Every structure is written in structure tokens, then in C-alpha cells.
Amino acid sequence: MNIIEDLSWRGAINQQTDAEGLAALTQEQAIRVYCGFDPTGDSLHIGHLIPFMLLRRFQLAGHTPVVLIGGGTGSIGDPSGRTSERSLQTAEQVKQNTQALMEQTRRIFPSNDSHLPEVVFVDNNEWLSEYSLLDFLRDVGKNFNINQMLAKDVVASRLETGISFTEFSYQILQSVDFHHLYKTHGIQLQIGGSDQWGNITSGLDFIRKKEGPEAKAYGLTIPLMLKADGTKFGKSAGGAVWLDPKKTTPYEFYQFWINQDDRDVIKYLKFFTFLSQEDIQALEESVANEPHKRLAQRTLAEEVTRFVHGEAGLESALRITESLFKGDIKALTADEIESGMKNMPHVVSEKGTFDLVPWLVDLAIEPSRRQAREDIKNGALSINGERITDVDAQISEQLAIEERFIVIRRGKKRYFLVSFA
Structure with missing residues (x-):
């Protein structure tokens, strides 16, 4: 099955700039695909797992994923999804967060799969910081039409409350990223959340203005993930679920997934695991016929915990879960007790x-x-x-x-x- 067909079956595609062209390209050759993450904090959370899973699927299909950490754009702030101005971080804080996210993403995408294309990691501060103000306005700004920028949803939604020139210029910086990666790394596809559609299409316009209308570059966005009750996916009773084990332990991470609603679990298995269609369909039957066994939830929790925290993290989570269930407290270490009882009195x-x-x-x-x-x-x-x-x-x-x-x-x-x- 073609990677685009698989993503479609999993419900992982919201919008595409050229569905037929991208399907044909990925069928004909291995491509390079990137997704960017700004260092707004020192850890990513489970909302970021959605694009991570897509990058991994492309890798398993023989394509090269490129992870961009926005050491440059992170100093500006993406206005997407916001109703007010973001508080700017200090340069030192952005640098520290960038290093932390680089280390975190490298752990999630280890370079020990010799049969797969190796993941490439880049920091956009490397090229964005090279621009002088006059060069940027002359060589880049001249290619962007203010009327078109104002029409983008992320900007239009902020016009009543106001948006600074700093955040207004964010889509230009992301467009520069796409063009730079297209030229230097052979990137042909950018993926992102549904709120990134305007930024992605701006990047494609910029590439074609600079490289010609026949440039083969594409954009794809991922649907907004909602739970069955209509609320946004990604929160627990204790707040955000982080990918950093110091912020959210592997046991807490595992518990988040195992406690998912029957109405959501199959959708999450499609999104967050690499199980085959046949395996997921079998689990769907289990939810329908044997919901009390919670086999689908256990499978989901094990698969996602293994992907983020590795085999050792999963084993720890399972050991804590089993010991607390049986009351076999002495089988646990003090660190495991602290992890498993973090939210208890x-x-x-x-x-x-x-x-x-x-x-x-x-x-x-x-x-x-x-x-x-x-x-x-x-x-x-x-x-x-x-x-x-x-x-x-x-x-x-x-x-x-x-x-x-x-x-x-x-x-x-x-x-x-x-x-x-």
C-alpha cells in the first residue's frame, strides 16, 4: 500500500496541496519530508506525537524524515492557534529549549535502524540568523503580497484584537525554511497540524517564485485530534502529558493511554501505532465483543510507550502497574514507587x-x-x-x-x- 493510501485509511490527512501529484511522487521515488517544532518549552507533549508518527511512517516506507527545531522561529513565536501576542523568550532560553528538544527527538528517532533512511535533524537558526535586515526585505520580503498574507486564517483571526509585525512575519520565516530545505536537503514535502495550512502554502508559493512553477514541492496537514466527547485530545487530569520522562513518567504516560475511552481507542490505534490494518480490525472486534478485557487499550498503551520511552520505559511502566494492582509494593524500587504514586496523597x-x-x-x-x-x-x-x-x-x-x-x-x-x- 502506498504511504498516502495508508495515511488516508488511518484518517491522518486533513488537507493536501496536490493529492494526485504527491501520491504519484511517493510511488515513483523516495522523498524527503519535514516537520518543524518551535522550542516554546524544554519538552514536547503528546500533541506532537501526531506529526512524529507521520514522519516515522514515511521513514518505514523508505522516505527520509527531517526534524526541524525552530531555534530561529522560536525567538519570534508562531501566532497559529493564539488570540493574543506570545511573550517573547530570552535568547538564552530559546537556545536551552532548542538543545533540549534536539536531544528529546533524537531519543525518539534513534539511528540504530540501519535498514531505514536515517532521520536528519536541523535548527533553522543556522540560516535565519545569517540574514541582514536589508537583505531579508529585499530578497525575501519582495516575494510576499500583504493582501494575501492578511487573507491567511491565522492572520485574519487576529486582525480585530491586533497582531504585531513580529508575529505577522512568522509565515515568511517558515516559508524561508521550506525553500532553504528544498534547496539544500532536497525536501519536497512539509507536514504540519491543520493550523499550519496557511504557513505551508505560503512556503510553496515562495518556492515556485524562486525556483519556477514546475518545482515539485507539496504540503500536507493533519486533522485536529478531538476526543469522542468533543474536547481536544492531549490533556489529562494533571495537565499536559509530556514526552520528557522527568515531567511525565513512563508509568503516568502508560496510564494515560490505557485509560482511553472505548469510543476513541481504535482511532488512536490508527494514529499512534504501527499495527497493520488486520491487527487493528481484530482489536476493533475485541472492543465490540469483549470491552471488559480492554485489550485495545492495553495494546495502545504498550505500543505508544515503547515508541516514546523505549523497551526499558515500557517494562518499568508495566512493572509498576502490575505491582500496584497486586499490592506487591516491595517488588518496586523507591524511584518506581515515587513514579507510580506521584499523584496520590x-x-x-x-x-x-x-x-x-x-x-x-x-x-x-x-x-x-x-x-x-x-x-x-x-x-x-x-x-x-x-x-x-x-x-x-x-x-x-x-x-x-x-x-x-x-x-x-x-x-x-x-x-x-x-x-x-
């Missing part, structure tokens, strides 16, 4: 040896000594996975796993993480 105890019942009340784990004794006698309280039935038991930091944490479970689902001052 965390209390701090003084060091020393304490009678268990008043200690539980003092830390607000139990509401009263009477309730504490009742829970202990009924076997409803466990410490580090072991049920406690002795109301006269004592507790100290000596019980802490790796001298860091004690995990208290009250009832079936209420966990408390205890550390010591």
Missing part, C-alpha cells in the same frame, strides 16, 4: 518509632483512633503491601523502602505515600 512523618494507631491519625491517614483500630482488626490496612492486623504494632523509618518511602493502603483503593523528614 503524600505525607511527611518525623523520624522515630511510633505506635501505629496514633501515628496514622496524626498523619490524617485515619480520621480517628477508633476507625484506625477497626480498619486494622478488619484487615483493611496494609503497609508496603503487607496486611497489618496488630493494633499494638509500631512503625519507624526502618520500614521505609530504600530508606525513602512507606506505602500505606487503606481499603481497596486509597493509597498514602509516607516519607520521613
Whole structure:
């Protein structure tokens, strides 16, 4: 199956500048395709996985992906999707974020697949910073019509509230990127979110003005991802889901995917995994006939976690999930406990040896000594996975796993993480 046909089946195409031409080109030869990411922060989030997956699919089909980190455009700010001016970052912050995203994307696209085209990484500050103001206005600005720029959706939507010349010029800078990569890296296709359509078509116009109307360059955008309830994909109860394991641990990342709604899971399997049509259709039948098994969600969580965090990250996520489900807390390291219980109640105890019942009340784990004794006698309280039935038991930091944490479970689902001052 042609790469464009596969993307169409997966629902991964929103707009194309020349659908027939691109399908024919990718059928005839290997091409180079790029997507840009501005360093607005020191980590990308799962919304960026959508274009990453497309780049990877092109790579698996024998084409060369090019990842552009916008060290130059990041100092300006893309107005797309915004209703007000972006706060400018310092040059040093942009540089630090650019380095962080370069490292992050290199981890996601490792260079150990010798049978596949190697991913190319570029920073647009390398060429954008070379322009003088007069050269830019003369050699680049002369090719852009203000009336056409004003008609672009991203600009038109800002005219009432106002847009600075800085953000207004963003589409010109992205057009320079496309032309530069077309000339120096043989890029023929730019992909991006649906909000990038105006920027991409501006780049194509610029290429044809500079290189002639027969220049073979194309644009493709990806649909806006919405959940079944109509809300935007990519958020969890705790906020953004990051690709940086220090911001969102592999366990939290895995949990985000395994908790997806039955109504969304097949769409996400098409978008975010490299499973075949046959495998996805089998999982679709499982959702319809055996939804309680959540096989589709488990498969989705495993596939995406492996892609972003590697085999080691997936193994850690599975180990934490299994241990917390079984209550086998001692099978976990202190770091894994911290990761798995990051969003659970965390209390701090003084060091020393304490009678268990008043200690539980003092830390607000139990509401009263009477309730504490009742829970202990009924076997409803466990410490580090072991049920406690002795109301006269004592507790100290000596019980802490790796001298860091004690995990208290009250009832079936209420966990408390205890550390010591």
C-alpha cells in the first residue's frame, strides 16, 4: 500500500496541496519530508506525537524524515492557534529549549535502524540568523503580497484584537525554511497540524517564485485530534502529558493511554501505532465483543510507550502497574514507587518509632483512633503491601523502602505515600 493510501485509511490527512501529484511522487521515488517544532518549552507533549508518527511512517516506507527545531522561529513565536501576542523568550532560553528538544527527538528517532533512511535533524537558526535586515526585505520580503498574507486564517483571526509585525512575519520565516530545505536537503514535502495550512502554502508559493512553477514541492496537514466527547485530545487530569520522562513518567504516560475511552481507542490505534490494518480490525472486534478485557487499550498503551520511552520505559511502566494492582509494593524500587504514586496523597512523618494507631491519625491517614483500630482488626490496612492486623504494632523509618518511602493502603483503593523528614 502506498504511504498516502495508508495515511488516508488511518484518517491522518486533513488537507493536501496536490493529492494526485504527491501520491504519484511517493510511488515513483523516495522523498524527503519535514516537520518543524518551535522550542516554546524544554519538552514536547503528546500533541506532537501526531506529526512524529507521520514522519516515522514515511521513514518505514523508505522516505527520509527531517526534524526541524525552530531555534530561529522560536525567538519570534508562531501566532497559529493564539488570540493574543506570545511573550517573547530570552535568547538564552530559546537556545536551552532548542538543545533540549534536539536531544528529546533524537531519543525518539534513534539511528540504530540501519535498514531505514536515517532521520536528519536541523535548527533553522543556522540560516535565519545569517540574514541582514536589508537583505531579508529585499530578497525575501519582495516575494510576499500583504493582501494575501492578511487573507491567511491565522492572520485574519487576529486582525480585530491586533497582531504585531513580529508575529505577522512568522509565515515568511517558515516559508524561508521550506525553500532553504528544498534547496539544500532536497525536501519536497512539509507536514504540519491543520493550523499550519496557511504557513505551508505560503512556503510553496515562495518556492515556485524562486525556483519556477514546475518545482515539485507539496504540503500536507493533519486533522485536529478531538476526543469522542468533543474536547481536544492531549490533556489529562494533571495537565499536559509530556514526552520528557522527568515531567511525565513512563508509568503516568502508560496510564494515560490505557485509560482511553472505548469510543476513541481504535482511532488512536490508527494514529499512534504501527499495527497493520488486520491487527487493528481484530482489536476493533475485541472492543465490540469483549470491552471488559480492554485489550485495545492495553495494546495502545504498550505500543505508544515503547515508541516514546523505549523497551526499558515500557517494562518499568508495566512493572509498576502490575505491582500496584497486586499490592506487591516491595517488588518496586523507591524511584518506581515515587513514579507510580506521584499523584496520590503524600505525607511527611518525623523520624522515630511510633505506635501505629496514633501515628496514622496524626498523619490524617485515619480520621480517628477508633476507625484506625477497626480498619486494622478488619484487615483493611496494609503497609508496603503487607496486611497489618496488630493494633499494638509500631512503625519507624526502618520500614521505609530504600530508606525513602512507606506505602500505606487503606481499603481497596486509597493509597498514602509516607516519607520521613
